[in-house]
Structures are given as structure tokens and as C-alpha cells.
Amino acid sequence: MKLFNRVNGVRGESIATKYLKDKKYKILECNYKNSIGEIDIIAKDRDYLVFVEVKARSTSAFGRPSEALDWRKQNKLRMVANVYLKEKHLFDTPCRFDVVEVLGGEINHIINAF
Numbered sequence: 001m002k003l004f005n006r007v008n009g010v011r012g013e014s015i016a017t018k019y020l021k022d023k024k025y026k027i028l029e030c031n032y033k034n035s036i037g038e039i040d041i042i043a044k045d046r047d048y049l050v051f052v053e054v055k056a057r058s059t060s061a062f063g064r065p066s067e068a069l070d071w072r073k074q075n076k077l078r079m080v081a082n083v084y085l086k087e088k089h090l091f092d093t094p095c096r097f098d099v100v101e102v103l104g105g106e107i108n109h110i111i112n113a114f
Helices: 002-022 071-087
Strands: 026-033 038-045 048-057 095-103 106-110
Touching (some): 002 026, 002 038, 002 048, 002 095, 048 071, 071 095
Parallel strands (some): 048 095
Antiparallel strands (some): 026 038, 095 106
């Protein structure tokens, strides 16, 4: 089951990356990691630095993929993003957090999700 979830996650990230590129986002990093955690995709959308969490599921039997992104995970993503901003000296850069859901063949992009 874990292997299936990881394969599905990698597939979802690949689909999300292509989707964002098609929307003219500039992909800066994929799977950025630091001591706190990981951000799936970091991209540029015009003036915004966008931290993207990709949630993929093959079915909605257990709800929408984005429903798995609770407040704890959101806070962790914020902390990871803060470290990234400090590392890159991007203190005055406008940022936002997006979620890209991949559910079967459907893509749902939630801009400024939290």
C-alpha cells in the first residue's frame, strides 16, 4: 500500500508540474526539503512565489485529496516556506500557498488555498 501511495504521489506531482508549466508558472524547485519538512513544488506566478502542495488520490472514496491538508500540515508547510525564504534572502517577496488536487484524471487548482 505504501509503495502504491508513493507511486501515486510521484505521478500526481508530475501531472501538477506539467499543469503549472502549461499555465505559464516558472518551476523553481521540486521536492524542496529542509530539516522541518518538504514542499512539493516551488514556482513563480508573475510577482508571486508560490508554494504548491500536491495531493493525489485515485478515487474520492475517502474524500477529496485536499481534505488531507489539515491545519497541522498547513503550519508545517508555512515553517518550511519560511526557511526557504530565509535561505534565498527573499524577505520582501509576495508569497502564497496553492494546492493542486489530482483525482483520477481530474485536476483542481486551489489558488491561495490557505
